[in-house]
Every structure is written in C-alpha cells, then in structure tokens.
Amino acid sequence: MISEFEKFKRFKAKNLPRKEMLAPGHRACQGCGEVLALRMAMKALGENVIVCMATGCMEIITTPYPQTAWKVPWIHIAFENPASVASGIESALKVLRRKGKVSKKHIDVLAIGGDGSTSDIGIGWISGAFERGHDFTYICLDNEAYMNTGVQRSSCTPYGAMTTTSPPGEKSFGQVTWKKNVPGIAVAHNIPYVATASPAYFLDLMNKVKKAALVKGPAYVHIYSPCPTGWGSAPERSIEFAKLVVETRIFPLYEVIEGRYIMSRKITKPKPVEEYLKGQRRFRHLDKEHIDHIQQRVNADYEKLIRLSEMT
Amino acid sequence: MAKRIGIEVSIALAEAVKLANVDVIAAYPITPQTHIVEHLSEVVADGEVDAEFVPVESEHGAMSCCCGSSAAGARTFTSTSSQGLLLMSEILFIPGPMRLPIVMAVVDRALSAPISIWNDHQDIMSQRDVGWIQTFAENGQEAFDLTLHAFRVAEDRRVSLPMMVNIDGFTLSHVVEAVELLSQEDVDQYLPPFKPRYRLDPRKPITMGPVGIPEVYSEAKVAHNEALKASKKVILQGWKEFADLFGRQYNPVETYRSEDAEVLLVTMGSISETAMTAVDTMREKGQKAGLVRIRLWRPFPGPEFRKAAGKAKVLAVVDRCLPPGATCGPVGAELRSLFYKVPGSPKIFNFIAGLGGRDVTVEWFEEMVEKATAFAKKRPKELYEVIGVREK
Amino acid sequence: MANTDAIVGWKTITFGCHVMEPGSSAKFRTGDWRSQRPVIDNEKCIKCGMCWIYCPDMAIIQAEDGFFDVDLEYCKGCGICAHECPKDAITIIPEEG
Numbered sequence: 001m002i003s004e005f006e007k008f009k010r011f012k013a014k015n016l017p018r019k020e021m022l023a024p025g026h027r028a029c030q031g032c033g034e035v036l037a038l039r040m041a042m043k044a045l046g047e048n049v050i051v052c053m054a055t056g057c058m059e060i061i062t063t064p065y066p067q068t069a070w071k072v073p074w075i076h077i078a079f080e081n082p083a084s085v086a087s088g089i090e091s092a093l094k095v096l097r098r099k100g101k102v103s104k105k106h107i108d109v110l111a112i113g114g115d116g117s118t119s120d121i122g123i124g125w126i127s128g129a130f131e132r133g134h135d136f137t138y139i140c141l142d143n144e145a146y147m148n149t150g151v152q153r154s155s156c157t158p159y160g161a162m163t164t165t166s167p168p169g170e171k172s173f174g175q176v177t178w179k180k181n182v183p184g185i186a187v188a189h190n191i192p193y194v195a196t197a198s199p200a201y202f203l204d205l206m207n208k209v210k211k212a213a214l215v216k217g218p219a220y221v222h223i224y225s226p227c228p229t230g231w232g233s234a235p236e237r238s239i240e241f242a243k244l245v246v247e248t249r250i251f252p253l254y255e256v257i258e259g260r261y262i263m264s265r266k267i268t269k270p271k272p273v274e275e276y277l278k279g280q281r282r283f284r285h286l287d288k289e290h291i292d293h294i295q296q297r298v299n300a301d302y303e304k305l306i307r308l309s310e311m312t
Numbered sequence: 313m314a315k316r317i318g319i320e321v322s323i324a325l326a327e328a329v330k331l332a333n334v335d336v337i338a339a340y341p342i343t344p345q346t347h348i349v350e351h352l353s354e355v356v357a358d359g360e361v362d363a364e365f366v367p368v369e370s371e372h373g374a375m376s377c378c379c380g381s382s383a384a385g386a387r388t389f390t391s392t393s394s395q396g397l398l399l400m401s402e403i404l405f406i407p408g409p410m411r412l413p414i415v416m417a418v419v420d421r422a423l424s425a426p427i428s429i430w431n432d433h434q435d436i437m438s439q440r441d442v443g444w445i446q447t448f449a450e451n452g453q454e455a456f457d458l459t460l461h462a463f464r465v466a467e468d469r470r471v472s473l474p475m476m477v478n479i480d481g482f483t484l485s486h487v488v489e490a491v492e493l494l495s496q497e498d499v500d501q502y503l504p505p506f507k508p509r510y511r512l513d514p515r516k517p518i519t520m521g522p523v524g525i526p527e528v529y530s531e532a533k534v535a536h537n538e539a540l541k542a543s544k545k546v547i548l549q550g551w552k553e554f555a556d557l558f559g560r561q562y563n564p565v566e567t568y569r570s571e572d573a574e575v576l577l578v579t580m581g582s583i584s585e586t587a588m589t590a591v592d593t594m595r596e597k598g599q600k601a602g603l604v605r606i607r608l609w610r611p612f613p614g615p616e617f618r619k620a621a622g623k624a625k626v627l628a629v630v631d632r633c634l635p636p637g638a639t640c641g642p643v644g645a646e647l648r649s650l651f652y653k654v655p656g657s658p659k660i661f662n663f664i665a666g667l668g669g670r671d672v673t674v675e676w677f678e679e680m681v682e683k684a685t686a687f688a689k690k691r692p693k694e695l696y697e698v699i700g701v702r703e704k
Numbered sequence: 705m706a707n708t709d710a711i712v713g714w715k716t717i718t719f720g721c722h723v724m725e726p727g728s729s730a731k732f733r734t735g736d737w738r739s740q741r742p743v744i745d746n747e748k749c750i751k752c753g754m755c756w757i758y759c760p761d762m763a764i765i766q767a768e769d770g771f772f773d774v775d776l777e778y779c780k781g782c783g784i785c786a787h788e789c790p791k792d793a794i795t796i797i798p799e800e801g
Contacts (some may be wrong), residue, residue, distance in 0.1 A: 013753065023727035024762045024778035025734055031782035036760040050512045052380060062729065063522035065532075065721060066712070069729040073512040075383050076521035077406055081376035084368065088338060088380025088388075089512060091364040095335045096386055099362055101505075107514060125376070128369030202757050228782075236783030236796075239758050411720035472719075509719060519723040527711060532721040534714040 002192060002257060004214040011206045017043050026069040027061040031235025033226030033242060034058060034141045037199040038112070041139060041223070044206035045108055045213055047072055052086045054113035054122065055079040057148040058141060080122035083129035083138055086111035090134045108213040109136040115156035116146040119180045130189035130218045137212040137219045140182060143227035151230040155180040158250075159297070160290050161282045163230075168285040178297065186220035187256045193219040194256040195264075199226075200242035204253060204264055211255075224251045232281020244276040249302040254309070261309040273298055314558075316492040321452040321484050322347035324491045325417055325477075328459035330361045331499040335386035335506075338366040338377035342396040343429045344481035345419040349391055371396035375403040375414075382412035382474075383520055385511035387463065390414065393481055394421035394428075394435045401439060407474040408443030409536040410520060411509070413466035414474040416444075417459060420581065421481040422668040430669020431481040433581065433632035437642045443536055445475040445543055446610040448580045452489030454607075455479045457560060460494070460503060465550045467506045471543045478609075480582040482669065494558065502557055541611050564613035565620045566605045569595060573602025575681050575688075576621060576658070578629040580606045580643065583665075583672045587630070590677030601681050606643070614650050621651075627660045628684035630672070631696070634664045640696040661687045662696035676700050734761060738781030740796050746771050748793035755785035755794060 011017075021042035028035040038058055042049075051074045053059045059076050062069040077085050090109045096102040111129070113122055118140040126138060145163045146152040153163040157175045162168055166175040186194045193215045197205035205223065212219035224245055226238035233241060245251040248271045253264035273295045277283040286294075319327075326348045329337070337356070339349040356365040368374045374390050381388040392400065397418060407414050420436050422428035436446070445465065449455040458477045466475040479485050494502075510518060524532050547564070555561035568588050570576055579587045584605040594601040604620045604627075606613075621627065631641025639645065644662030651657035661684045666672040676699050683697065718724055744755070755772055756764040763779040764772050774785075786794035 016753075016757070018766075020762050022762065023730045024775070025729035025732035026761070027729075027732075027734070028760060030737070030780040031784055032760045036758065036784075039760065039762065040757070047517075048514050050384070050514065060523055063519050063723065064729075065522040065525055065528050066718070066723055067729040067732060068519035068522060068723040068726065070519050071517060071726040073514055073517045074519045075380065075512060077376055077379045078403060081373065081403070084373040084376035085380035085383075087366060087368070087373075088336065088377035088382075089384040091336050091338070091366050091377070092381040092384035092386035092388070095362065095364045096384070099335070102385070124369055125373050128373055131369070132366065199758075234783075236787040238760075238782075239784055239788050409721060510722060517726045519726070520720065522721065522723050524721060528717065528721070531712055531714040531717045535717050535721075538714060 002215055004216065005211060008211060008214060011044065011203055011210065013203065017046065019043070019046070021045070021047065021071050022062065023069045023071060025067070027064060029229045031228045031238045033199055033238040034143050035061065036238070037141055037205065037223045037225045040199055040202050040205050041209045042072070044209045045110070049108040049110050050089055051075070052082040052089065052111045054082045054117035056114040056117055057143070058112065058114070060148055079117055081125050082111035082113050082117070083122065083126040086136045087129045087132065087134045090136050110139065111136060112139045112141065114147070115140060115142040115144060116154040119155045119182045123185070127189065130186065130191050133217050135216055137221065139209065140220070140222045141225045142222060143225040143230060145230055147227050147230045156182065159294055160286050162285060163282070173290060174285065183220065183222050183256070187259065189218070190259065191218040191220060192258050196222045196224070196251065196253055198224045198242045198246050198251060198253060200239050200246065201253065208255065233279055237279065241276065241280070244271065247271045248273045248276045248298065250276055250298050252302055252305055254305060260312045261305065263306070263309050314492050314494050314498060316490055318488050319452070319491050319493070320347060320486060320488050321455050321479060322486065323351050324452050324456045324493065325459050325479065326351035326355070327493055328456045329389050330355045331494065331496055332387065332460060332463045332503055333361060334363050334389045336364045336366065336381040336388045337390065338368050338374045338381065339390045340368050340371045340374050340392065340396060342371070342393050344421060344485050345391045345393045345396070347485065348417060348419070371400040372403060375400035378414045379403065379407055379412055382407065382414050383512050385506070385508045387467070387506045388414045389416070391417040391419065393419040394423055397435045397439060398423065404439055404442040404444070408540070409532060411472040411539070412474060413472050415459070415462045415466055416474070416476045418476050418478045419481045419485045420478050428668040431483050432667045432669070436478050437633040437635070440610060440642060443540060444610065445473055445540065445547065446478065447476070447608055448478045448606065449484065450582055450584045450605065451484070452487070452491040453560070455484065456491050456493065457554065457562065460499060461550050461554060461562070464503050465543065465547050468546045469507070469509055471539070471546045472509055473540060473543055478581060484582045498558065502554060544611055544613065547608060562607060563616065564608035565616045566607060567620045568603040568605070570602035570604060570620060570622060570624065572600060573624050574600040575626040575628055575684050576624045577601065577603045577677060577681060578606065578627055578643065578647065579603065580609065581632070583630065583632070586672060586674060587677055590674040593674055594678060594681060599681065612646060617647070617650060621658055624658050626684050626688045627658045628680045629660060629662045630680065631662060631664050632666045634667060634698065644696060659688050661692070663699050664696055665699040670700060733777050734780050735777045738779060738799055740781040740783070740798050741776065741779055742774050742783070742785050742794045742796055744772055744774065745793045745795070748791045750791055752790060754788050754790060758784050758788050760784070
C-alpha cells in the first residue's frame with residue numbers, strides 16, 4: 001500500500017495540464033511517437049523536475065546547440081548512464097537539503113533512456129541505481145531499436161523485426177531473439193513501482209508517470225514509442241499502432257505495485273497480431289510460420305501476466 | 313589545532329576530504345585505492361562528516377554519478393586506480409568542457425595486461441588528455457595538502473574544472489608517514505563553501521550537455537582548453553594562500569640542488585624522494601647532478617619548468633610509463649616539445665623505469681645520469697631507454 | 705539543424721556550452737518541413753482535444769472558444785491529428801509550392 005497514492009488525484013480528460021514542458025521546434029521526425037510520449041510524460045510532471053537523459057533520439061532532437069526544447073533543468077552526460085547521473089543528483093539534493101544549502105522543496109529526479117540505453121548498454125547502471133534505492137524515476141522510451149544511429153537492433157527489438165543489424169536474408173529471418181523483459185528486471189529489484197504505458201492511452205500514461213514520480217524510491221515506466229522512420233510505417237498511424245500493440249496483447253499495459261501485478265487493461269477479445277504486424281515494413285518479410293510463432297508466444301506471455309496478476 | 317601524527321597516507325588523504333566537508337562521495341573499490349574509500353565510508357557512517365556515500369556499481373557509474381552530483385551543486389569526490397580509471401575514461405572527458413569541478417584522487421597503478429596491482433604511471437598517463445587539472449604528490453603531507461588545494465582550485469568560480477591528485481599506489485598510499493593534519497578551523501579558513509556558477513535548478517532551468525554541432529564544437533573545445541590554461545593563475549594563488557596560512561609553499565615545479573647542476577633528473581611522484589637521495593650520493597662523489605620534480609602536470613607549467621631547468625645542459629627525464637610504439641615516454645615527449653628549437657635548451661634524454669611496482673633505486677638513478685652524460689657527447693641510437701629490465 | 709545563432713566565438717560561447725534559454729527551440733520553424741497540412745472543420749469538431757494531445761509537435765493550439773487551430777510555424781504535416789480525429793473533422797491537404 002503506497003501512501004503517496006492515497007492523495008493522488010488522477011488525470012482526467014477534463015483536468016489535463018495545458019502547460020507544455022517541451023517547446024516546439026524540436027527536430028523529431030514527422031509522426032514521432034517517442035517525442036509524443038515524452039511530451040505527455042513531462043506534462044504529467046510539470047516544472048518541478050530535473051531530467052537526466054541518455055544519448056539518443058530525444059537527446060539529439062531536443063538540444064541542438066544553441067537551442068533547447070527543454071523548459072525544465074536537463075543534463076546529458078553519456079549513453080549508458082542517466083540512472084547514475086540521476087543517482088548523483090538525488091544524492092546531492094539529499095545532502096544539500098540536510099546541510100541547509102538548498103530549499104527543502106522536493107524535486108522529482110528523472111532518468112530517461114531509449115531501449116538501447118536501457119536494456120543493453122545501460123542495464124548495469126540502472127540495476128545499481130535501483131538496488132541503492134534512490135528516489136528517482138526511470139523512463140524507458142522504447143522505439144524498439146537503436147534508432148538514432150540508423151535502426152540497429154537492440155534487445156528490445158521484437159522477434160522477427162528487420163533492422164540494419166538483424167536484416168532478413170537467406171540465412172536469417174530478422175531479429176532471432178524475443179524482446180527482453182525489462183519491466184521484469186525492474187520488478188526483480190523489488191522497487192516499489194513498475195509500469196508499462198503507450199501514448200495511445202495518454203491518461204493511463206500520464207497517471208503512471210505521475211505515480212512513478214510520487215513514489216518514494218526507485219520507479220520504472222516502460223513506454224512503447226512508435227517510430228515511423230525506423231519501422232517503415234506511415235507517420236499518421238503512430239497512435240494507431242500504439243493502440244494496436246495493446247489490443248493485440250503484444251505490449252500489455254500493467255503496473256507492478258510493491259510486487260503486485262495489476263493489469264491496467266484486460267484484453268479479453270484480442271485482435272490478431274497480424275493486424276499489428278502488417279503496415280510496418282520491418283515485419284513485411286515474415287511468413288505465416290513466424291507470425292504464428294509470434295501469436296503463440298504473445299498469447300503465452302499474456303497468460304503468464306494474467307496469472308501473475310491473480311497470484312500476487 | 314594542527315597535529316602531526318603517524319598515519320597511513322590513504323587515510324590522511326581521506327581525512328582531507330572529510331575536513332573539506334565533502335557533500336557526495338561516489339566510489340567503487342579497487343586496489344590500491346580501497347583504504348581511501350573505506351575510511352570515507354567510516355567517517356560518513358560515524359557522522360564525522362555529513363555526506364552521501366554512494367556505493368556505485370562500477371567506476372564508470374562513479375564518475376557518472378559525480379557528474380550529476382557536481383551539476384546539482386554538491387562538493388563531489390571520488391577515487392580510483394588503473395583499470396577503474398580506464399573504465400571511467402569515457403566519462404572523464406566530459407566534466408572538463410562541462411565545467412563540473414569534481415575532485416578525484418588517483419592512486420597510480422600499472423595497467424593490464426598482465427594484471428598488476430603495483431605502482432607506475434601508466435594509468436594516469438593514459439588519461440593525460442582528459443582536460444582535468446592534474447597534480448602529483450610526493451609524500452603523505454602532500455597527499456593531504458594537495459587534496460585540500462584541489463577543492464580550493466577546482467571549485468573556484470574562475471576555474472570550475474575537475475581536478476585529479478595523484479599518489480603512487482602502495483609506495484605512497486599504503487605507507488605510514490608523519491603528516492600534520494590540519495584542524496577543521498584551519499581548513500574552514502582556507503576552503504570556502506562551494507558556490508557553483510550554474511546548477512540544475514527548476515527555478516532557473518538550463519540545458520547541460522547539448523549537441524555540439526560543427527558550427528560551435530571547435531569554439532567549445534578551445535574555450536575549455538583556454539580555461540584549463542588560465543587555471544594556473546588560481547592554482548598558484550591556491551598554493552600561496554595555503555603557504556600564508558600553514559607555512560608550506562608548493563610550486564608547479566620544484567628543484568633540488570639544481571642551481572649549478574649539469575645534469576638534471578626529472579621525476580614525478582614518490583620516486584622523487586629516492587631521486588633526491590641519489591642526487592646527494594652523486595654530489596658526494598663530485599658529480600654535478602640535480603633534480604627537477606614536476607608537481608603540476610596539467611596544465612603543463614612551461615615557463616616554470618624552463619626556469620627550473622636553468623642553465624643545465626642535460627635532462628635525464630624519468631618516465632614511469634612505456635607507451636608502446638611511441639617515440640618516447642609521455643614526460644619525455646612533453647619536455648622535448650617544450651624545448652623544441654628554443655635556443656640554449658638542454659639536451660633531453662628519456663628513461664623508462666619503475667613499471668609495475670619495480671623499485672627505482674639510487675643506483676639506477678646514478679646509471680641514468682651516467683648514461684645521460686655519455687649521450688650528451690654521443691647521441692644514442694634510440695630516443696629512450698628502458699632501465700632495469702632484464703633481457704635474459 | 706544548422707542555424708546562424710550558433711556563430712559564437714570561444715570567448716563568447718556559453719559557460720560549459722550550456723544552453724541558458726529554456727525552450728529556445730521555438731526559434732526554429734519546423735513548419736518549413738511539411739509537404740501537407742491539416743485543415744480543421746469546426747462544423748464537425750466536438751472539441752474532444754484528441755488532435756491537441758496527440759500532436760508530437762505541440763502544433764495544435766486550443767483557442768479561447770474551445771476550437772483548435774493549427775500552428776503552421778511548427779506543424780510538420782505528419783497527419784496524426786487527422787487520423788485520430790473521431791469525427792473526421794480534419795482533412796490533410798497538400799502544401800502549396
């Protein structure tokens with residue numbers, strides 16, 4: 001039972017914050033689902049935050065010197081370490097408050113990284129920050145590949161997807177491994193709050209990000225972020241895919257609060273995965289055998305999640 | 313009231329960090345740095361200093377954490393050696409241009425492979441281009457004093473650059489020496505509280521670490537380099553203030569019996585003390601040998617070194633690092649560059665000694681001076697010579 | 705991404721290469737990127753705000769009367785607003801010239 005959630009007033013369509021914490025003029029591609037997810041997350045948190053960001057699409061498109069899209073304090077050090085930078089900021093604020101050198105007002109410390117930063121190069125750094133229990137929120141903006149460097153595969157690239165380092169060919173069918181369960185890794189660290197979100201469900205996303213920030217201790221939010229450029233999908237369909245990925249059970253929405261799995265949305269009549277896969281050039285090469293495999297695995301993972309929500 | 317006690321040098325250094333009222337320590341253990349961070353953990357746990365000790369998951373994490381901490385306005389410290397220094401190397405290049413005044417004690421140790429826990433300067437020399445101010449301590453008193461000096465200089469608003477203090481692993485870090493520990497009142501007189509020029513603050517939101525597009529990257533790098541060069545003024549001022557308060561004067565370059573020397577040994581770090589003994593021995597034998605010790609390595613104190621070299625005809629430069637495939641060792645290269653085509657310059661010969669914990673003895677210093685004297689008459693074939701390494 | 709604001713010297717460049725002015729990206733008109741743009745039909749619009757919340761570029765602005773305008777300075781013409789509008793109140797037309 002997280003006491004901070006008791007007083008939490010949920011965002012509703014009527015009381016959505018109007019203030020933008022990101023300025024327009026950022027250099028994101030047309031239809032970028034990731035910057036949209038970021039916009040929503042920052043809207044939920046307001047101006048009382050400090051953001052540490054990893055190298056990646058969002059960092060590049062929001063901070064071309066001498067301009068910045070950021071209206072809140074923001075720091076970028078390197079690719080794998082926003083969690084460590086956030087640990088340093090959180091520790092600094094803690095001791096500076098104790099010593100009376102800064103105001104006692106709480107500031108949300110945020111670490112943001114893409115899927116490459118989070119699940120590959122930065123996984124150790126995040127593990128350390130979670131284990132040490134810093135009061136911060138880690139947001140993974142998952143566009144399912146190393147997009148900024150030209151669409152190379154990450155361990156969050158979905159099974160079968162074409163990327164420049166998992167291209168389908170005579171000897172291979174694309175990404176051969178299943179998407180790494182990063183929320184599961186976060187849960188294994190016994191942090192108080194873990195959640196998944198999709199920008200198509202903006203209220204759900206904003207509420208989860210806000211709850212993550214409210215919680216004392218580490219929190220993790222994994223946000224699915226459509227990338228028309230990298231996926232070969234139509235820019236106007238980014239939100240449509242962000243909905244389909246949930247409706248097909250491929251990316252279930254849930255929270256794990258103090259180890260208890262809670263489904264945000266039970267998909268009782270799932271759409272077939274094929275509906276999601278078609279329309280994205282990165283899956284165009286997949287044959288029926290692979291699509292069936294994906295469908296089976298998606299079903300199995302979803303069932304496992306339902307069982308976890310019933311058990312915990 | 314300052315007290316002079318016998319204390320392990322690592323502990324003395326850690327005591328300096330404590331007396332500096334550090335805010336955040338983010339460190340990962342590695343031999344032979346461990347005693348520094350262990351002692352800091354103890355003093356934090358006992359409440360002797362109000363600080364956050366962050367037990368990070370790697371040295372890279374340590375330096376990343378330090379960047380965040382410094383950017384948030386906290387007095388920040390870490391320490392490492394060897395492989396740890398290399399692991400954080402990606403991040404070491406970053407706080408300089410971003411003007412984050414982190415202080416780090418590097419306990420110098422050899423690099424793998426083969427793995428060695430013993431002392432030489434390979435680790436620190438591999439990081440000479442990271443854009444930090446770098447000083448070298450020769451003994452326990454210096455380890456203590458230079459650490460306080462580092463906070464004073466790094467955080468000065470005219471500098472705002474990260475700074476490293478080097479102590480030799482085991483040969484200095486683990487020995488017990490007589491060190492005068494300053495009192496808290498003393499240190500508070502010398503070291504003002506940290507007031508950063510800029511910090512991460514929602515009331516004044518700024519963006520730190522943007523993309524340095526080609527239109528601006530060169531200017532950003534030159535600005536950093538100029539700031540590093542300009543920091544020398546504050547480094548000297550910091551030493552003068554220290555001397556005025558506590559009576560110990562430090563200089564970028566120190567000399568020993570160099571005024572009428574014909575051959576000058578050039579050393580850095582704790583072997584300087586052995587070199588002084590060697591100079592005494594050679595002088596007794598009638599040889600006009602002297603010593604120049606470099607205390608400030610970056611920004612390199614060119615004018616001070618030229619002055620210290622005086623009228624000496626020969627420099628026997630001792631490097632404790634063997635860069636494979638290079639024309640010579642790093643200190644040798646730095647000095648050859650400094651004196652290149654300067655009229656009246658000494659002849660410079662480079663010796664590599666003391667790798668991986670091998671003691672540099674008085675005899676070997678004598679050998680180096682002898683060889684340098686001979687080289688001055690007949691140019692050697694090689695640009696450097698490795699001393700004290702068996703062939704068979 | 706090139707822009708003439710970045711012509712600074714090493715003596716005048718910001719401390720630490722920090723960007724001191726928050727939200728200064730607003731000086732960059734990404735509207736120049738588009739080849740098509742949305743047109744909102746207020747007759748059909750029910751003021752649900754989907755276009756506003758789903759715009760990655762904050763280029764849909766709510767007016768005082770509650771209807772929405774397209775900020776042509778920044779609109780990149782991605783078409784999400786038209787695609788998501790529940791009342792098909794937004795059409796995408798090609799950009800002239």
